[in-house]
Amino acid sequence: MICDRCHKNEANVHITKIVNGVKQELNLCDKCAKEIEEINMIGDVEFDTPFSLQNIINGIMDYVNYNKSSKDVNNYELVCKNCNTSYREFKKDGLLGCSECYKNLNEALIPIIKRVQGSIEHTGKVPKKSAKDIYNKRKIIKLKQKLQKAIALEEYEKAAEIRDEIKELKSE
Amino acid sequence: MKNWIYSVNNENNENNIVISSRIRLARNIEGIAFPHRIDSKDGKSIVKDVEKAFYNTKYPNEYFKTIYLWENDLIKNRVFFDKHLISYKLVSNMDKSAFIVNDNETISIMINEEDHLRIQAISAGLNLKETFDVADKFDDLLEEKVNYAFDEQLGYLTACPTNLGTGLRASVMLHLPILSMQNEMDKIFNTVSKIGMTVRGLYGEGSNVQGNLYQISNQITLGLEEEEILNNLLAVVKQIINQEHISREKVMNKYSYEFKDKIFRSLGLLRSAYLLQMQETLGLLSNVRLGVEMGIIKDVTFSTLNQLLIDISDASIQLEIDEKLSSKELAYRRAEIVRNKLQMSKSIGGDNNDV
Numbered sequence: 001m002i003c004d005r006c007h008k009n010e011a012n013v014h015i016t017k018i019v020n021g022v023k024q025e026l027n028l029c030d031k032c033a034k035e036i037e038e039i040n041m042i043g044d045v046e047f048d049t050p051f052s053l054q055n056i057i058n059g060i061m062d063y064v065n066y067n068k069s070s071k072d073v074n075n076y077e078l079v080c081k082n083c084n085t086s087y088r089e090f091k092k093d094g095l096l097g098c099s100e101c102y103k104n105l106n107e108a109l110i111p112i113i114k115r116v117q118g119s120i121e122h123t124g125k126v127p128k129k130s131a132k133d134i135y136n137k138r139k140i141i142k143l144k145q146k147l148q149k150a151i152a153l154e155e156y157e158k159a160a161e162i163r164d165e166i167k168e169l170k171s172e
Numbered sequence: 173m174k175n176w177i178y179s180v181n182n183e184n185n186e187n188n189i190v191i192s193s194r195i196r197l198a199r200n201i202e203g204i205a206f207p208h209r210i211d212s213k214d215g216k217s218i219v220k221d222v223e224k225a226f227y228n229t230k231y232p233n234e235y236f237k238t239i240y241l242w243e244n245d246l247i248k249n250r251v252f253f254d255k256h257l258i259s260y261k262l263v264s265n266m267d268k269s270a271f272i273v274n275d276n277e278t279i280s281i282m283i284n285e286e287d288h289l290r291i292q293a294i295s296a297g298l299n300l301k302e303t304f305d306v307a308d309k310f311d312d313l314l315e316e317k318v319n320y321a322f323d324e325q326l327g328y329l330t331a332c333p334t335n336l337g338t339g340l341r342a343s344v345m346l347h348l349p350i351l352s353m354q355n356e357m358d359k360i361f362n363t364v365s366k367i368g369m370t371v372r373g374l375y376g377e378g379s380n381v382q383g384n385l386y387q388i389s390n391q392i393t394l395g396l397e398e399e400e401i402l403n404n405l406l407a408v409v410k411q412i413i414n415q416e417h418i419s420r421e422k423v424m425n426k427y428s429y430e431f432k433d434k435i436f437r438s439l440g441l442l443r444s445a446y447l448l449q450m451q452e453t454l455g456l457l458s459n460v461r462l463g464v465e466m467g468i469i470k471d472v473t474f475s476t477l478n479q480l481l482i483d484i485s486d487a488s489i490q491l492e493i494d495e496k497l498s499s500k501e502l503a504y505r506r507a508e509i510v511r512n513k514l515q516m517s518k519s520i521g522g523d524n525n526d527v
Contacts, residue, residue, distance in 0.1 A: 082203065083205045083209060085209065093208075094332055094333075094334075095206065095208055095286070095331045095332055096206065096331055096332075096333075097205055097206060097209045098203065098204060098205045098206055098209070099200055099201075099202055099203060099206075099321030099323075099329040100203060102323060102326060102329050103323075109333065112333060113326070113333045113336060113394070116333055116334055117333070117334075117336060117337065117392055117393065117394040117395060118368070118392060118394075118395060119337075119392075119394050119395025119396075120325060120326065120394070120395075121325065121394075121395055122323075122324070122325060122326055122327030122328075122336075122337045122338070122394055122395070123395060123396065123397050124327060124337060124338035124340070124396065124397045124398050124401075125308075125311075125327075125328075125338060125397075125398055126322070127315045127320050127322050127328075128312070128315065129315055129316060129319075130202070130315060130319050130320040130321075130322050131320075131322045131324070134322075134324050
């Protein structure tokens with residue numbers, strides 16, 4: 001058996017972990033086992049708790065898959081065209097390969113995001129340069145709400161200012 | 173923004189049980205693989221690109237420098253982690269990670285953590301709004317030069333879906349000895365997790381609780397505006413602070429002598445012990461901190477206590493010494509550091525370092 005970490009030496013340290021009822025095995029060579037031990041030894045912070053976010057995501061994914069049928073088998077084969085990360089790999093460590101994965105694995109990811117975050121609609125900050133159109137669009141929506149409010153309160157001077165601001169943004 | 177370790181006044185206000193406020197923004201560069209999918213060579217070239225972008229922005233008149241983790245050994249990097257300047261993930265990616273930090277050590281931009289960029293601002297006391305504004309400003313500056321991965325629906329795209337949307341993790345470090353003593357923390361943990369927040373130990377994600385220090389942070393990052401996230405967290409933190417104060421007063425009224433006895437015994441122990449284990453020290457320091465917070469101990473400052481939190485870690489002790497110390501030698505040196513910092517038994521024992 002070859003070491004899971006360096007993929008070079010013969011593995012002679014075997015670790016079995018059971019997290020949320022799922023068995024995980026790690027086979028390491030002497031050198032890698034020592035290095036991992038060194039990282040863990042220094043300080044007394046316990047990092048690999050069974051309740052880390054990635055483990056929880058993993059549990060959620062199992063649950064999502066359990067509830068659906070054959071469609072997920074197809075999800076398993078989804079691969080990102082940009083970085084070659086597959087849904088299968090994502091499932092293993094809870095990490096995507098690149099920003100394009102969100103497009104390429106979208107179908108499989110959306111239900112998971114919904115469960116983890118409770119929402120799939122970003123309402124916060126928008127980068128001014130990288131997403132200028134969206135930035136302006138959202139700003140216009142906010143200004144329009146402000147405009148309605150100003151009109152309702154009969155603050156016409158303020159309303160006129162907001163109207164001009166919207167005009168300016170639209171012409172950009 | 174004040175550095176949480178070195179510049180804390182002994183102000184006697186209701187918020188003095190808050191040690192620090194921290195903001196972290198997760199950002200990625202469009203199109204390129206996330207740090208866990210790239211090798212050390214590509215990682216280093218990302219560091220270079222980010223540096224180029226950062227040092228060419230009109231950042232405020234402050235001195236910044238880059239620290240390349242691959243140039244240091246594990247111990248040195250671990251000390252940055254102990255200071256809460258970087259995350260453990262950055263340390264474990266040390267073959268390709270770096271961070272840009274200001275002189276005051278309140279801002280650190282981590283490169284090649286779980287995401288390409290983690291912009292962090294940390295300051296003393298309960299100060300979420302200002303801390304956020306600083307992080308936000310650096311985010312804007314970087315964005316002028318770096319193409320961020322952003323999606324209209326999902327917001328800022330991150331390696332792990334748990335950070336999607338705002339990419340914002342706001343956290344507050346609190347000292348809650350009495351709520352811990354009364355086993356209230358489990359209840360608090362259950363309650364806050366229902367409203368999208370979480371309680372963690374001293375060193376953040378996955379770490380154990382030590383010295384009655386807790387970090388409360390938002391769990392949900394998508395679907396809320398930044399301001400809502402901050403306001404929700406602030407509301408929860410204020411309630412917890414209030415609960416801790418009420419409990420303190422109750423205990424103090426009922427068990428005044430026992431209370432003072434415990435606090436001053438702890439101080440006495442720290443000022444005289446010759447061997448101190450980490451866990452024990454953190455427990456004793458928590459009692460002393462409680463004494464300072466309640467105005468019972470007057471000759472110890474929060475700054476001293478915060479510095480001790482860092483100086484007593486294995487990595488900090490080991491940093492100054494070439495050969496690897498045994499656990500007994502670490503305990504001996506730890507006790508020496510504590511005695512010196514708390515300024516009492518300087519003359520006792522002399523310079524005999526033999527263990």
